[in-house]
Amino acid sequence: MTEETVKEKTEPTRRDFLYLTASAIGAVGTAYFAWPFLDSMNPASDILAQSSIDVDLAPIPAGTAITVVWRGKPIFVRHRTPEEITAAQQVPLSELMDPEPDKERVKKGHDQWLVVIGICTHLGCIPTGNKPTQTRGKYGGWECPCHGSLYDTSGRVRRGPAPANLAVPPYAFVTATSIRIGTSEAAHG
Template identity: 45%
Template sequence: MAIVEHVESEGAAVSGGGGGDGVRRRDFINIAAVSFAGVGAVAVVIPLVDQMNPSADVLALASTEVDLSAIQPGQAIKTTFRSQPLFVRHLTDKEIAEADKVDPASLRDPQTLEERTVDGKKQWLVTMGVCTHLGCVPLGAGEGENKGEYGGYFCPCHGSSYDTAARIRKGPAPKNLEVPKFSFTSDTAILVG
């Protein structure tokens, strides 16, 4: 019997039940395994997230500078912004007056000309050249193009007509032509985007 008791006490010491070292070893192994898995997850996730960032060519198109010096009152130009057409129009006093006399409450998408332009630069209207109905490019920015019955833009696809402030007045388009974020960098240049 003495031999059995001696063997049992040695077995308890070897298995770690007596000194508490076994619990500490187990905890260390668990912490090391979780840490290793965490480092591995981070090593996998970082490249996946990084590949979702825009490429350099896309970032280069994120803003567009437009020179306004050659645009005479009553003229408009077409350029591109983020691979879409952009219209920049130099409104005449008559076009501004026509836009101002329209009651915004009577419009499908009520906005005043002031809400669509920059303070103190009411004569410069900058809009995306994409019809809000199905994405066609409206006419009216080029020389001699059909400006529609309201003197702004006319979409040849389904007949939407926009006024001089590029607000929808007739046709299936639900919204006005979108005004992108832009700012004046000088009296003759704007930065879109």
């Protein structure tokens, strides 16, 4: 910084206004110039286009789940048996680590379909249990191979170290046997 500061003796003048305008125009231009570069790091159009997928439920037998990929993440779509639904609905909330009733984790009238993001809420491993032959743990849902967290038939955590239930992605039923993951609005067509 310089020692001497030159002070304008006069009040704000037309010249000051001109300089301020010029500086403001320059600053605004620089900010606008930065935007295309920053925006170029956001997801590209083809990646955005993948942000919703349609899943056909018809081929999934009761008692098993399939894994589909949505935004690079595994999504478990599980066709629950009546016994599994009953088990999920009847467990008292007081027994849950992350209390949440089963009816809030499925769509109304579609109790047999459970859709969750298949990533353990502990440290990001993929739990096993989609097929009846895989280890499901004593709560009949999923078991995480990394640190032994257990989930029930509603995808809720029943034994740690995982702190939270498997997350439910936004999805909606397109028809009785197909869903669209990535949008929570009822789809048209």
